[in-house]
Amino acid sequence: MNNSVVDTKMIYHCSQADITGGGGIETYVASLVLSHIPGVSNRIITDLKSVDQSQFQLLHLHDLEMLMDLRSECPAIFTLHNHSIYCPSGTKYLADRGKLCDRSMNLLGCAWGHLIDGCGSRRPQNILQNWENASHPLETLKKLQIPVIANSDYVRQQIISSGLSPERVVTLRCGVQPPKSATAPLNREIHQNQRILFAGRIVPYKGIEWLIKALAKTDPRIHLDIAGDGWGKPNMEKLAHQMGLSDRITWHGWCDGDKLAALYQQCLAVVFPSLWPEPAGLVTLEAYAHYRPIIASAVGGIPEHVRDGETGILVPLNSIQKLAAAINELAKNYQKSRLMGEQAQAWFQQEFTIDVHVQRLEKIYAKTIADFHGKTSDASYLNSCFR
Template sequence: MRILVVHNRYQQAGGEDSVVAAETQLLADHGHEVELWAEDNINLSIGLKGKIEAALNTNYSVGSRLIAVQKLRRFLPDIVHVHNFFPQISPSVYDACMDEGVPVVQTLHNYRLICPGAMLMRDGKVCEQCILGTPYQAVLYGCYRGSKLGSFVVAHMVKHHRKHGTWLNKVDRFIALTEFAKSKFVEAGFPEDKIAVKANFLFDPLLNPEGSGSITPPFALFVGRVSQEKGIQTLLNAWSGNTNLLKVAGTGPLDALLENQSNVQSLGRLSSGEVSQLMKEASFLVLPSEWYEGFPLVLVEAFAHGLPVLASKLGSMVDIIRDGETGVFFETGNAEDLANKARWLFDNPQERKILSANARSVFLEKYTADQNYHELMNIYQDASKQRAN
């Protein structure tokens, strides 16, 4: 099978980019011919002219459509898998595929197609106003990067393609990362029968381990962006009275909050190998997110390492984590509940050991590369049948 993978990278690399790289490698490892068409947002033009061009192209880029046609005619793919078209590639890639008769699969990594801010979050709280209402509401609040003008541009993209049936008619199969995410897109009017649920996966880090878990004092681990939506403030409030160590791997706009915090060690951005070593040594992972996470790759990494997860009971986390089996939930945004649950995990190593074994078992059952490959192939086949009909 020949597969054209389409991805618009963000200026700050994240889990989505890692998923694209892993899936591309997975397909190549199984003998498929894969070509990656990647645009990089770091190359966006600056200045007024550049911003105007970017705004016009966000809704529909004629230039990207021409590039897509050229790639389709040269590479002759059997399927086009779009991970992210925002903002440079734009939905015009779908029209190029329709003209050339190539089926399209679109992964829904976030909520951009129904929420200009992409996170269903506003002012630090979950917000679903744009699911059923007009996306132009986002302009009032500057939901896209705090900019009313930027929010208007993205809201126009969402509204235009909703009105013209782009999501209904030009994509053969969508991939939602969890049943919860699927439910939100269906609520927003996406065709339920076109949305498959396929989780992210991880190449097993314990098949060829480099080093092993060492005996260290118990510590909890946070891995991710140090930002409001990730629940950093709640986490630090909870840790103010905790005598055990919390290690934070990551950076973000709230880095300053980590300074001079008792029993909190800020490690900055680490390599995947360094994170893996930390997961072998940690007592549990903390995931205090306060927005509807898609499917954070760090969760799969934790399960792969047999690391229990202490997570906020919100959105997709309820689909992924089994409370009392692979992890423990706390009430979202409740620092006292988080502190109590963390204390319980530290104080009960035998129960942690059971959670650890369960987490590893779930990884082997649901999130391995082989399992993901078979699910992806089924989705590609369904998309091909849809286009043929």
């Protein structure tokens, strides 16, 4: 976007994400733009370098790279969508050890993590680039002193541990658009079909291997639908074949919105077996929107979105037996599965629709704007923004 595009003093989202489709950030930003919030432009700024930032009422940044070009000429906030600003690999997960990373970010520890623990690329040039991609925006964010939105308390605590003042960081959990097509509570016929659903990328830290191994210990009538694609798919197909599970798994590949909605409606539960500490996880909310309970790993920000025993079942990380037991529990008990799905949908309507999210976001906008203009006469505050 260039200067000629902007002709009113409005709030703008700033991101280079492709909002026509993709991952969590793309979906979230698209939802905000499509919500037509009063005073918020339906255009997205993709480059701040050549823009007169003083003309905006507020800039809402979503990308780390854009922090580097923010000049503090107007109110601004930054939403922290993932771990990339305080974790060079972006995962907080030590893949080769199968454990969460509890280290604070430092060059030596993170280099060790890449080289020894397999949390990222082992190529020296990639390690250095990953470090710079995280450390530079983090230092910039500390100096800017703008408010930060975290999408879970887990993420909030991580960024506070990395040096941000707790007063600067607020938790605002994600919201998602309600389904376009009609949804309905689980019925007995669908439950008897005994289908469960995984939706997401097929990469090791998403827990597909754990799920396949757990499936082998469930009732043989249970069928797993996998919606998604990724570089780990060939290995997972091979594993399923070796375990004699090929006829119990359908690999749907990447699914558009209509296909995914149909898969949600034909399952009895959604399984979210991530091994890495998901910042939040939109899959949980999408399951709720379709009246489906969630079976999820108790890691990262996921537990903040699951009421264990009420809207779903939380299972310990990488426990094959307990994941299998949770799947069997819902597959054998129609009434429990339906009730959990109904309670999940009610919680979704109360807390996680995009409309509820926008109402809370507007309050953050208003406070940020008021605070900025209340401090603009304070020279020490202005100077601190440019250090």
